[in-house]
Amino acid sequence: MSTEQKTPTLDELKKNYLTTLQPAEKQGLYNAKLVFTSYTDYMCKLASLIEVTRQCSLNTDSLDKDTDIANVLDVVIDLLPFSEMEFLDRLRGFECP
Secondary structure, three states: OOOOOOOOOHHOOOOOHHHOEEOOOOOEEEOOOOOOOHHHHHHHHHHHHHHHHHHHHHHHOOOHHHEEEEEEEEHHHHOHHHHHHHHHHHHHHOOOO
16 A cells, blocks of 8 residues: 655645635735624724824824734734745745656
């Protein structure tokens, strides 16, 4: 019995790892999915994005600055394309015939 592993094709790797951006209805555009626990979570994250931007533009302090920064960082983490990073690492080691 052979234990030889099949080398994945480039199309298989793309299908399995390039998952963060999905084609939008309009050609040439893509969507990235963000997940929220509730409308409250959604609105707080939007408000934090606005507040952090406002604070930076005005260079002022806010009572909720730490919360706003944490919420913005949560959104940034959600936008990081982890599966694409794994794909690129695998692609680097991929030998083309």
